Amino acid sequence: MNVPAKRILVVTAEIVLLVLVLLLIIGPMMSLFIWSVAHRWYWPNTLPQEVGFEYWKQALGMRTSLAIGAISIIPAFLLSLTIAVVVVIISMLIAIPAGYALAKYRIPFGAVIMFLFLMPNAFPQQPIFVNLLRVFTRWGLSGTVQGVVLVHILVGMVFGVWITSATFRSIPNYLEEAARSVGATRLYTFFHITLPLAAPGLLASSVFVFITSLDEFTGTFFIGLPFVSTLPMTLYSSSGYNMQFASVIAIILLIPSILFMTLIQRVLRAEYVGGMG
Amino acid sequence: MQAKSTVRRGLSLPPYLLLIFPAVTFMVLMYGYPFLSSILRSFINPQGEFSFENYGKTIDLYLKDIGFTLAVTVLSTAVSAVLAILLAVYLRLRQNSISRALAALYKIPIFIPFVVVAQMMNSFLAPHGILNLALAKLNVIDLEHPLQLFNFYGLTFGFVWKMIPFSTLIIHGGFQMIDNSYIEAARSCGAGLGRVITRVLIPMNRSSILVALVLVYSQIVGTFTLPYMLIGGKIPTTITVDIAHRINYFRDFGVANALGVFSYLLVLITAVYYLRSSVRKMTGYQASEG
Numbered sequence: 106m107n108v109p110a111k112r113i114l115v116v117t118a119e120i121v122l123l124v125l126v127l128l129l130i131i132g133p134m135m136s137l138f139i140w141s142v143a144h145r146w147y148w149p150n151t152l153p154q155e156v157g158f159e160y161w162k163q164a165l166g167m168r169t170s171l172a173i174g175a176i177s178i179i180p181a182f183l184l185s186l187t188i189a190v191v192v193v194i195i196s197m198l199i200a201i202p203a204g205y206a207l208a209k210y211r212i213p214f215g216a217v218i219m220f221l222f223l224m225p226n227a228f229p230q231q232p233i234f235v236n237l238l239r240v241f242t243r244w245g246l247s248g249t250v251q252g253v254v255l256v257h258i259l260v261g262m263v264f265g266v267w268i269t270s271a272t273f274r275s276i277p278n279y280l281e282e283a284a285r286s287v288g289a290t291r292l293y294t295f296f297h298i299t300l301p302l303a304a305p306g307l308l309a310s311s312v313f314v315f316i317t318s319l320d321e322f323t324g325t326f327f328i329g330l331p332f333v334s335t336l337p338m339t340l341y342s343s344s345g346y347n348m349q350f351a352s353v354i355a356i357i358l359l360i361p362s363i364l365f366m367t368l369i370q371r372v373l374r375a376e377y378v379g380g381m382g
Numbered sequence: 383m384q385a386k387s388t389v390r391r392g393l394s395l396p397p398y399l400l401l402i403f404p405a406v407t408f409m410v411l412m413y414g415y416p417f418l419s420s421i422l423r424s425f426i427n428p429q430g431e432f433s434f435e436n437y438g439k440t441i442d443l444y445l446k447d448i449g450f451t452l453a454v455t456v457l458s459t460a461v462s463a464v465l466a467i468l469l470a471v472y473l474r475l476r477q478n479s480i481s482r483a484l485a486a487l488y489k490i491p492i493f494i495p496f497v498v499v500a501q502m503m504n505s506f507l508a509p510h511g512i513l514n515l516a517l518a519k520l521n522v523i524d525l526e527h528p529l530q531l532f533n534f535y536g537l538t539f540g541f542v543w544k545m546i547p548f549s550t551l552i553i554h555g556g557f558q559m560i561d562n563s564y565i566e567a568a569r570s571c572g573a574g575l576g577r578v579i580t581r582v583l584i585p586m587n588r589s590s591i592l593v594a595l596v597l598v599y600s601q602i603v604g605t606f607t608l609p610y611m612l613i614g615g616k617i618p619t620t621i622t623v624d625i626a627h628r629i630n631y632f633r634d635f636g637v638a639n640a641l642g643v644f645s646y647l648l649v650l651i652t653a654v655y656y657l658r659s660s661v662r663k664m665t666g667y668q669a670s671e672g
Contacts, residue, residue, distance in 0.1 A: 116480075119476070119478075119480045119481070120480065122472070122480075122484070123480050123483060123484055123487075126484060126487060126488065127487065129543070130487060130488070130490055130491065132506060132512060132513070132516075133499075133502035133503060133505075133506040133512075133543065134502065135512065136502060136505045136506040136511060136512040137498075137501065137502050137505060139512070140505050151515050151519065198404075199404045199405045199408060200405060202400075202401035202402065202404070202405070203401060203402050203404070203405030203406070205401060206398040206401035206402040207402070207664075209398075210396075210397070210398040210401075212398055212402065215664075216661050216664075218402065218406060219660070219661050219664050220657060220661060221406065221409050221410070221413065221414060222405075222409060223656070223657055223660050223661070224413065224417065224657070225413060226597075226600075226656065227600060227649065227652070227653035227656045227657050228417070228600070228604070228645075228646055228649060228653055229600075229603055229604025229622070229642070229645045229646065229649065230604055231604060231606050231622050231625055231626075231642065231645070232416075232417075232420040232625070232638075232639060232642030232643075232645065232646070233413060233416045233417060233420065234416075235420065235625060235629055235635065235638050235639065235642065236415075236416035236417075236419045236420045236423065236635075236639070237412070237416050238629070239419075239423075239635055240415075240416070240419075255412065256412075258408070258412075259408075259409075259412045259413060262405065262408065262409075266405060291397070316493060320495030320497065320498075322495065322496065322497045322606075322607045323606045323607060326606070326626070327626075327629070337495070337497040340497055340498075340501060341497065341611065344500075344501055344504060344611055348504075348505060351501050351504075352501065352505065354501075355497075355498045355501040355502065358495060358497070358498050359494060359498050362493035362494045362495060362498070363490060363493070363494070365493050366489060366490060366492055366493050370486075370489070
């Protein structure tokens with residue numbers, strides 16, 4: 106085969122690959138979008154016979170009609186948002202000092218402590234939620250927002266600790282030592298030298314914990330049901346019988362995760378996803 | 383405050399103790415305790431005595447589901463690894479506008495939560511969903527007999543869809559650490575594309591491929607949302623769905639915990655590998671800085 110022909114073949118193959126990947130990634134998302142605007146869609150029509158934003162308006166609380174079986178998701182959205190904000194504040198208050206200590210001190214039994222923080226990534230978490238349910242039922246925490254917040258902190262904090270500790274580790278020790286050598290106290294050094302340098306990493310970590318809480322399903326399912334209806338729980342409970350409404354919620358949950366993806370694109374490393382340190 | 387004053391009095395409490403105390407306490411109570419309890423409770427029968435009853439029941443009722451979980455996990459892990467390696471190799475070796483577009487595109491699903499993936503797959507893979515409609519338009523299938531995908535295959539498709547981007551991210555990161563000179567050296571010795579991939583790129587990137595495999599495998603074993611929303615209580619289903627049924631319908635913590643222990647056993651090898659390599663890496667960091 107001569108060179109230009111081979112070149113054309115390679116480029117064609119690349120374009121086919123691109124289109125295939127595009128279809129595979131966008132296809133399921135398109136499916137959500139079409140369902141979210143489908144008023145009437147009967148088999149075997151390829152596209153809905155009647156489209157409109159009725160379900161969106163219902164979900165966003167702009168209209169109330171009992172005809173299409175949709176409800177406003179505003180309460181669930183606000184609940185999810187409140188839980189996520191509380192979870193971020195508490196987990197970061199706990200995770201920042203721990204991440205700092207793990208990065209900057211030689212801790213006796215350090216390996217054991219790291220082990221404890223790595224376990225949730227290594228083993229399935231569902232049995233943990235099951236056993237927390239047993240304990241929480243005894244303490245009157247199951248089916249409460251407080252119980253759900255505690256579980257979300259558990260899920261988010263593990264990532265929080267690893268990302269903050271990686272951030273602190275990336276700040277060279279000599280900067281702190283320089284400040285200390287001219288008389289700054291440990292606290293002053295932390296707040297005026299280390300913290301500003303770590304701010305971007307800590308912010309990324311907070312956003313990550315926020316998204317994790319917003320999307321959390323399994324823990325909320327065991328601890329929160331049937332009384333705590335976060336957004337993912339509302340999606341789950343409408344998924345069986347109201348395809349349109351479930352699709353609307355799914356798209357609303359899709360937006361923050363894709364936004365986060367595009368924002369963090371440049372600094373994205375495996376540890377943000379899989380908790381690898 | 384109190385701790386600070388004891389420091390001044392010379393009892394010398396190391397500062398890291400205060401810093402790490404809240405996190406460790408939280409993890410011991412909220413993770414360590416339920417983890418141990420999940421193992422211990424699996425040996426306690428409904429009468430509160432020590433026995434293997436729960437395991438007997440689990441094997442009687444759910445052996446097939448344990449096999450199903452293992453099969454779905456192994457297949458999904460293998461398929462995502464192969465496709466991720468191919469995509470990462472392509473992204474490493476080609477530098478043009480198409481490969482850059484692909485590099486931006488493939489990452490989109492990384493942070494999409496499983497609950498949304500499940501809803502997507504619910505409509506995408508449905509008997510009259512977009513996939514079947516598209517395949518019918520292409521005359522691949524007859525719409526009177528659409529592909530039934532709320533089973534092993536659909537579940538595998540969902541996992542692969544979600545896991546390829548994540549594996550590609552890790553594996554491509556590893557490929558980027560390999561200097562061009564190795565590839566050029568192999569090429570100048572007459573190695574074709576196939577040999578460059580199998581003799582240079584993959585062997586030099588073994589560790590990140592292994593990490594991707596380990597993380598994908600253990601994550602799939604523990605995933606509840608996707609199988610629960612996609613195939614639910616149909617038989618066979620995954621361990622995670624069985625655990626939820628045991629709890630929701632029977633409040634049977636014994637069998638649920640025995641199932642949980644089986645899911646621990648499924649990830650035992652990957653967990654040991656992950657924990658060992660992570661702790662070693664961390665302590666390595668500390669030693670080099672301390």
